[in-house]
Amino acid sequence: MxxxxxxxxxxxxxxxxxxxxxxxxxxxxxxxxxxxxxxxxxxxxxxxxxxxxxxxxxxxxxxxxxxxxxxxxxxxxxxxxxxxxxxxxxxxxxxxVASLLEVGTGFHPELTGRENIFLNGAILGMTRAEIRRNFDAIVAFAEIDKFLDTPVKRYSSGMYVRLAFAVAAHLTPEILLIDEVLAVGDVEFQRRCLGRMNEVARSGRTVVFVSHNLSSIxxxxxxxxxxxxxxxxxxxxxxxxxxxxxxxRTDAFGSNDLRDFPDRQGTGRARIVGIDLLSREGARIDVVPFRTSFAIRLRYECAERVAAPYVGLSILNPHNERIFLTNTLEGGLTIEAIEGKGHCDCVLAQPNFLPGIYYLEAWITDETRGAFADHLRMIGKFEIVVGEEMEENLASLTIPDRGNVWLDAEWSLQRE
Amino acid sequence: MTTQARTLVLRPTRGWRSIDFGELWAYRELLYIFAWRDLKVRYRQTLLGAIWVMGQPLVTMLIFTLLFNRVAKIGTGTSVPYPLFVLSGTLIWSFVSSAINRAGNSLIGASYLISKVYFPRLVVPLSNVVSDIVDFVIAALLLIPAMMWYGVAPSPHVVLAPLVLILAGVFALGAGLWVAALNIEYRDIRILVPWVLQIAMYATPVVYPLSALPAKYQFVAKLNPMTGIAEAFRWALFGTPIAPLPLVWSIVVAVSLLFSGAYYFRRVERRFADIL
The missing domain is CATH 3.40.50.300 (P-loop containing nucleotide triphosphate hydrolases)
Incomplete structure (x- = not known):
């Protein structure tokens, strides 16, 4: 020691x-x-x-x-x-030293589960003898015994993840390096992975763990x-x-300059040049505690006067699925015209996003041209986190695959 | 990563680095499994597997025979029938050119691994050459029915054919290491190399014998390190005469390419993950 x-x-x-x-x-x-x-x-x-x-x-x-x-x-x-x-x-x-790889990095889709266990094991630095010794345990941990001889390209994503983690979990290094791999998999499997990592650490081995998931940290x-x-x-x-x-946190999110952002479409008569996430107090942030209000500020610049635009934004999850959309039209804000520079704020007073990573999409319409003046996808990345004062029983909020929103649910039970 | 040195010091390295043979040996199973994976995937995806590997040289042989022998009237200058002559040339040539190409592109193909996990990077191009050797051996089986068909018995030198294959492998690996390392820094190499190789085939006695060249050009052809390799392969198979000097030259070039390539590779290796 x-x-x-x-x-x-x-x-x-x-x-x-x-x-x-x-x-x-x-x-x-x-x-x-x-x-x-x-x-x-x-x-x-x-x-x-x-x-x-x-x-x-x-x-x-x-x-x-x-x-x-x-x-x-x-x-x-x-x-x-x-x-x-x-x-x-x-x-x-x-x-x-061994690293736990991002899931599936060492897999080849055309090879079977059995073959991939050997391939992935070798990439992670295991000898064939070691893999053979642990083979049954790996298969059992991954629960893929029926599909051992099926090419992994036919696996469900859950099976894929389980197999990848199972191989890595049976490495026996003295130092294990883990980079954000637990962000996948189903709830039950997640729990077993965390358990397994606990075991690894308890058995006297050293673990270095990078994660955005503060509660698992x-x-x-x-x-x-x-x-x-x-x-x-x-x-x-x-x-x-x-x-x-x-x-x-003072840096990160707001400092971005979107003037050169490549992936955009629109007439360009008005352009979104920056996007800030603001706390209730008006400070720039990029991490928002769960169920805490925040504002999104879209900074724009106009090449010429744009009449009657709508400004809109949506929030996407990491799977690129839009989970929320709003615009000034629905929000009851009528903009006569925009010129020069300015910014448009959207306050989300009661956000119910679950902890996790989210992305933004934003646009300004150019109504006279019947098109977008500017439309950018996946521009801002921010994180909703479980705050420190959160109750212990809310730790389950961070488990993956439980959707993206929280709704206050009241449960009751009546016996008849 | 079996049980090697328990203490590992990670620090910046500068200049030329030696080749860590001990480490390469420790990772031999990875080398083997990469080669096995390439072969498995290659043969599994193609419906006819091995037949495909043999079909390619067979068709090339037929086309070249028609084109260069029947139309252009190129002979072999020996008793070896032209189809056998061109088949042997094509086999050894396509082994070398495919190994250079594959090894050259191998790092870019494995970039997803190189940026995620450590292993000696030399394993990647090495495993490609190994899988190409297996391909070559399967394709070379075609020589057996072809030689029977033409009633040509193998020369007693045939037992030395594996040595020629090793020489070709050393040459291809050396060139492949250079290409692989350069490829990381200059991406237009990958466009240049197949083109150069295609032209180089016609500068090598693959479809014509060295003796068919005018005397004043023979000297130039002998400077081509592939000349000695192709001639040696035919010498091993058919016992055709061989000039020793081009062969010696091939050995010198192959060995120096391998060493310089390996050292250059090691020199730029540390930057792979940052550039890829």
Whole structure:
């Protein structure tokens, strides 16, 4: 217990982003570049996805990593799982490391369940002997014994998920890295996965767990690290760090500039240039506690005067299904015309969305042209979370596949 | 990832890196299972499986015989009938060109894994060459009925044919590693390579014997490392004469390609996940 299982020392990761040096160049560009002279030095910009991270994880600890999207938590996990190298600093890991993959990553749809167990096991670093030894347990855990010799492309998504998790759950590494894999599967299976992870952690192995699901973080982890803008912002007990995270968020959502958003359609006479999520107090947020009112602000710019537009928005779930739609027409707001710049606010006083990730879609119509002036899909991402003051029995709100809305339901029973 | 070093230090590496043979050995089962997966999927998806693998060289043989032998009047310069000559050439050529192409594209094909899980990246192009070797062996079975049909007995050198195959595999893997690594950085390589290979076939004695070339061009043809390989394969099968120098040259090129390719691959490997 004295030596830490993982020690992270001054770990930094830089990504280079540049106008010319896109993710990859073509040879033609590179050759053309040789004949260009100094003035065309490509403009590069360094982004530190992680900066000077220091901490240790003790053996048998279940550490949760939380933070906004792009905060660097997945980069940290990628370094620990050897997918990418750090730019500076180092990480020392004592023991066998394995990552629990995103569901189905190592599967081949044409191969049978049996074949995929071997394939996936090998990808995760198991030897054939090890897989053979655990084969029956894997099949039993996944409950697919009848479909062992069916190609997995014919599996239901539930079976697929169960099989993928079952293989990974039978890895026996000393350090297990898990990146947001539990966001799938049915309720019952979910419970067994969490149980299995608990077992793993209890058996003295180290678990590092990245998740957006704050309630499962609180339930599973012994300690939580909050990563914010590439730095370790806080490290401590789950309760303390999660509540700090919920109370302090100033960045993310609203800072986006949608002027260059590519996936849009419309006449362009008015354009949505920004979208903010606002708390009741008017602060920009990107995480909303369950059943707490919030506002969506659409900032627009007009190239010319647009008469009698409607402004609308809808909220989509991660499956890209629209679960709510509203517009100024239904909301009783008549807009004579818009010009120049401005913003339009939509307050949702009693939102009943269940905890989870949601996306926004927004539009402005151009009535004189009978078309959209601008229409953007999947622009904002926000999260509804279970607040810290929530009752324990509401933890079940975060289990997947229970739909997207909450309605106050009153139950009664009469015996006759 | 069996039971290797228990302590792992992750830190930035710079410059050239050596090839970690121990690690590659530890991951040999992954190599095997990747190759097995490729073969399984390839043969399962096609209705006729192995027949398809043999059908392709067979049809090529017929077309080339018609085109180059009957129409263009190209002979073999030896007692080997032209169809056998062109079949053997096509078999070894398509093994090499398909292995270079597949290995070259393999990393991009496996990008979903490379960005998610660690394993020695060399396993990916290696497994592709292994599965191509299996394909080649199945296709080469076609030589048996073909040689019986033409009444040509195999030369005693035929026992050395596996060595020629290994030489071809080394050459293809070396070239494939270069292509795979370059492919990550310069995506137009994947358009360039099949095109270059197609042209290169006509610069290699596949459809014509080396002796059919005018003497002053023979020197150029001998610089082509595939010349030695194709000639050696025919030498092993039919005992046709072979000039030693092109073969030595092929070995030198193949081995240096393999080493330089592997080192270049290792050098850029660390950036794969960031670029893919």
């Amino acid at each position: 004295s030596t830490p299982s993982v020690s992270i020392e001054q770990l930094s990761k830089r990504y280079r982003i540049g106008a010319h040096r896109a993710d990859y160049a073509t040879l033609r560009e590179r050759i053309a570049g040789m004949f260009r002279f100094r003035e065309a030095t490509p403009e590069t910009r360094d982004i530190w996805a992680l900066r000077d991270i220091n901490f240790e994880i003790a053996q048998g600890e279940a550490l949760g990593l939380i933070g906004h999207n792009g905060a660097g938590k997945s980069t940290l996990l990628k370094i620990l799982s050897r997918i990418t190298e750090p730019t500076e600093g180092r990480a020392v890991l004592h023991g066998r 609180e339930r599973l982890c012994t300690r939580v690290a909050l990563i914010s803008q590439g730095k370790l912002a806080r490290l401590g007990s789950p309760r303390e760090v999660v509540s700090y995270y919920l109370s302090d």
